Amino acid sequence: MTERIFSKSVSRYHCANLCFKRASVILLAYLFLLGQGLSLAGNVWAGEVELKNGTIIRGELAPILGLTDALAAKIQGKGPEDPDPAAPILMVDNGMIRYFVPRRSVVRLNNDQDLSLLETFELSQQTSGRQHMLKEVGSYIDVTDFDEYGRRTVTLKTSKGQLPLLQGVTEITPHHLKVIGLKHQWELGLRTTSVKDEILKAMLNRTIDPLNPNERIAVARFYIQAGLYLQAAEAFDGIERDFPEYKEKITTFVKDLRTLHSQQLLDELKQRRKAGQHQLAQLAITKFPTNNVSQSILRQIREVEENYRERHEQIEKAKFRLGELEAEVKDPTTKNLLQAYRREVITQLNFESVERLSAFLNLEGDDSLSAREKLAIAYSGWIVGAANVVTDLDTALNFWTARAQVLDYLRSEEEKQQEAILEALNKLEGISTAVVKQMIPLLPSVLEAPVRDNAQAFSIQVTDPNAEVPVSYSVLLPIEYNPHHSYPMIVALRPSHRTTKSELSWWGRFKNGPGQSQRRGYIVISPEYLQKGQQDYHDNVTAHYAVIQSIRDARKRFSVDSDRIFLAGHGTGADAAFDIGMSHPSLFAGVIPIAGKTSAFNLHYWKNAKHLPWYIVGGELDRDTLAHNSLVVNRMMRYGYDVIYAEYKGRGYENYYEEIHNLFNWMDLQQRFKYPKEIEKKILRPIDNRFYWVRTEKFPPQIMRPKIVNGNKRIQARPVPLNVSIKVGNVIYVRSGGKITTLWLSPELVDYDERLEVRIGGMRKFNDFLRPDMEAMLDDFQNRGDRQKLFDVRLDFF
Numbered sequence: 001m002t003e004r005i006f007s008k009s010v011s012r013y014h015c016a017n018l019c020f021k022r023a024s025v026i027l028l029a030y031l032f033l034l035g036q037g038l039s040l041a042g043n044v045w046a047g048e049v050e051l052k053n054g055t056i057i058r059g060e061l062a063p064i065l066g067l068t069d070a071l072a073a074k075i076q077g078k079g080p081e082d083p084d085p086a087a088p089i090l091m092v093d094n095g096m097i098r099y100f101v102p103r104r105s106v107v108r109l110n111n112d113q114d115l116s117l118l119e120t121f122e123l124s125q126q127t128s129g130r131q132h133m134l135k136e137v138g139s140y141i142d143v144t145d146f147d148e149y150g151r152r153t154v155t156l157k158t159s160k161g162q163l164p165l166l167q168g169v170t171e172i173t174p175h176h177l178k179v180i181g182l183k184h185q186w187e188l189g190l191r192t193t194s195v196k197d198e199i200l201k202a203m204l205n206r207t208i209d210p211l212n213p214n215e216r217i218a219v220a221r222f223y224i225q226a227g228l229y230l231q232a233a234e235a236f237d238g239i240e241r242d243f244p245e246y247k248e249k250i251t252t253f254v255k256d257l258r259t260l261h262s263q264q265l266l267d268e269l270k271q272r273r274k275a276g277q278h279q280l281a282q283l284a285i286t287k288f289p290t291n292n293v294s295q296s297i298l299r300q301i302r303e304v305e306e307n308y309r310e311r312h313e314q315i316e317k318a319k320f321r322l323g324e325l326e327a328e329v330k331d332p333t334t335k336n337l338l339q340a341y342r343r344e345v346i347t348q349l350n351f352e353s354v355e356r357l358s359a360f361l362n363l364e365g366d367d368s369l370s371a372r373e374k375l376a377i378a379y380s381g382w383i384v385g386a387a388n389v390v391t392d393l394d395t396a397l398n399f400w401t402a403r404a405q406v407l408d409y410l411r412s413e414e415e416k417q418q419e420a421i422l423e424a425l426n427k428l429e430g431i432s433t434a435v436v437k438q439m440i441p442l443l444p445s446v447l448e449a450p451v452r453d454n455a456q457a458f459s460i461q462v463t464d465p466n467a468e469v470p471v472s473y474s475v476l477l478p479i480e481y482n483p484h485h486s487y488p489m490i491v492a493l494r495p496s497h498r499t500t501k502s503e504l505s506w507w508g509r510f511k512n513g514p515g516q517s518q519r520r521g522y523i524v525i526s527p528e529y530l531q532k533g534q535q536d537y538h539d540n541v542t543a544h545y546a547v548i549q550s551i552r553d554a555r556k557r558f559s560v561d562s563d564r565i566f567l568a569g570h571g572t573g574a575d576a577a578f579d580i581g582m583s584h585p586s587l588f589a590g591v592i593p594i595a596g597k598t599s600a601f602n603l604h605y606w607k608n609a610k611h612l613p614w615y616i617v618g619g620e621l622d623r624d625t626l627a628h629n630s631l632v633v634n635r636m637m638r639y640g641y642d643v644i645y646a647e648y649k650g651r652g653y654e655n656y657y658e659e660i661h662n663l664f665n666w667m668d669l670q671q672r673f674k675y676p677k678e679i680e681k682k683i684l685r686p687i688d689n690r691f692y693w694v695r696t697e698k699f700p701p702q703i704m705r706p707k708i709v710n711g712n713k714r715i716q717a718r719p720v721p722l723n724v725s726i727k728v729g730n731v732i733y734v735r736s737g738g739k740i741t742t743l744w745l746s747p748e749l750v751d752y753d754e755r756l757e758v759r760i761g762g763m764r765k766f767n768d769f770l771r772p773d774m775e776a777m778l779d780d781f782q783n784r785g786d787r788q789k790l791f792d793v794r795l796d797f798f
Contacts, residue, residue: 104640137652275521493573
């Protein structure tokens with residue numbers, strides 16, 4: 001049985017007396033909150049913390065030694081050689097969830113904030129026979145809605161069959177409901193906004209006297225604090241109708257409510273615009289309420305509206321001027337090419353792609369430039385971006401020829417055909433490796449992107465002819481998907497009892513309408529990583545292969561921002577996410593395991609995740625999950641890794657949809673760590689052999705053999721190291737357990753203007769100047785499909 005964080009012993013805390021006070025906070029719907037300062041003391045504080053990654057959490061704060069009493073005892077006995085022996089973890093308790101974060105990751109902490117009181121309502125519940133205490137909560141078979149008395153029945157799946165349990169709400173806050181078992185000992189919290197509006201209203205009405213206007217006002221204030229502004233407006237309307245003499249008294253509340261609601265609508269509009277959903281954003285502008293709205297908000301609305309008007313004018317101007325300037329070109333061959341290219345530009349010109357023509361739009365009225373020079377600026381900008389334009393029209397047209405040849409190269413698997421294409425590219429005037437490198441981020445899809453209804457998920461079979469095993473995945477695209485917009489992507493791994501499309505629905509669909517990923521502009525893919533009939537995750541390499549190949553295929557078909565790819569999973573999928581995330585950290589901007597467990601590989605691989613952010617979600621009564629995961633997560637937190645562990649009190653094996661807004665807020669802050677100059681990794685499997693810009697191969701026998709996990713969950717093999725560093729003087733040092741090493745390099749890593757020295761195992765293997773290699777760059781991009789991280793030099797050492 002897990003040793004709980006709130007057991008009778010308080011040995012993990014520095015404080016001798018542990019006394020929690022309720023953190024009083026005003027919460028806008030689903031948002032983490034903000035704080036400042038840093039100190040560590042042996043007490044519990046009501047306050048807030050801000051982490052290095054920008055995430056903000058508010059609640060009751062307590063420094064702790066370890067995630068479990070057993071680990072805390074071990075840490076307490078450590079000497080000064082321990083990386084951070086004094087309370088390395090900070091716990092933030094908001095009443096429903098305990099958030100654990102590394103103390104080292106806290107940049108600001110405020111434990112003395114003047115916080116406003118929440119409106120809280122109590123419901124009386126009749127209890128009986130509560131001797132039995134739940135020690136573990138498994139899957140829910142059925143959950144009824146709460147009734148007006150705040151009661152519901154939850155049916156659990158147990159080893160003895162179905163177990164129906166009666167629950168009751170005893171406390172309602174804007175943040176959460178406190179729920180207890182009425183015939184057994186079980187306490188948990190549920191988000192207030194997870195309850196249906198009409199049921200929440202009925203429960204609140206049971207707690208007040210409807211003839212008391214002050215209690216009615218308290219309910220309206222409650223709705224404001226919960227971010228339920230429409231319900232608050234309805235409540236104030238009822239007060240004004242039933243108690244006209246209170247109209248003046250509630251005027252300030254109503255005014256503040258209008259401001260909050262308008263700000264909420266404005267934030268939603270900005271979110272849609274950021275996600276490339278311009279049709280919805282413009283529609284929202286036309287329907288935005290303007291009566292009794294602050295001048296600040298109205299000004300921001302006008303600025304957004306004006307920006308859309310200007311961009312629309314730019315689009316129309318570009319279309320007109322391209323045709324007008326084309327008419328001045330006399331050479332028929334050139335004119336025919338321009339006509340064909342103009343058709344593509346006009347067809348694809350929109351709010352996302354018009355930026356490519358920004359240099360042209362700035363200079364199209366410059367009388368010092370000829371028509372040919374202006375056209376060169378326009379058509380080169382379309383291919384390589386506005387920052388890389390040229391003024392020679394023949395060179396600009398060569399850019400278009402080169403783009404077609406690059407696409408042919410990337411779509412070909414024939415070596416001789418690729419050699420011929422490279423030869424033709426090298427003969428094109430004005431085309432170099434640097435130009436092709438500028439071109440790649442703006443290329444059309446390398447593989448065909450199936451045309452589908454974006455509102456629905458669809459399946460894709462990976463078509464790589466070199467695939468070792470068949471790979472498929474399901475996709476859910478955002479609203480108004482546009483190939484000219486770059487989208488973050490979630491790789492969602494299903495639990496064994498659900499389908500890939502149901503996993504996509506968790507992230508992107510809600511009540512048959514758009515869910516969070518579709519609204520917030522995220523692509524979601526769900527690889528079929530489990531073998532047929534497989535119920536548990538067994539650290540199998542086929543799962544790694546399926547995930548990696550699905551990511552590479554999706555990057556070639558869709559407009560994926562490779563710097564913002566997140567690995568996530570539920571249950572079995574979370575088990576896989578722990579393993580795959582630590583095995584391939586350079587692929588991801590973050591990992592989100594939900595109700596999952598670490599594996600034996602994680603005990604060796606946890607240091608591989610040094611630069612990889614983690615957001616782990618679980619339940620207090622979900623098996624022995626915290627005690628199990630703490631063996632790995634405790635180490636990560638002690639070393640100050642970027643980790644958040646959210647534990648829902650009294651909750652078991654669930655999907656935790658209540659956390660989804662916080663997850664997206666967190667993902668919005670993350671970026672992949674791209675170019676580390678110090679790499680220290682451990683390798684136990686041949687597939688775990690590429691990290692960032694280094695790959696190693698040809699391992700000793702203990703790495704090549706299948707891994708055996710013994711009784712204490714340890715792997716009976718010693719991992720081989722991979723240590724690589726770039727030092728002053730343009731020197732790369734490599735120490736590897738593999739006999740073959742490959743380095744992919746770029747100017748972000750080393751200086752091409754200086755001689756590069758490479759030392760492997762202490763021996764000098766390379767000492768020369770680097771020259772960009774178009775073939776190496778295109779081959780690597782063809783393999784990985786990563787537009788945001790391009791390497792134009794490859795060095796192989798045997």
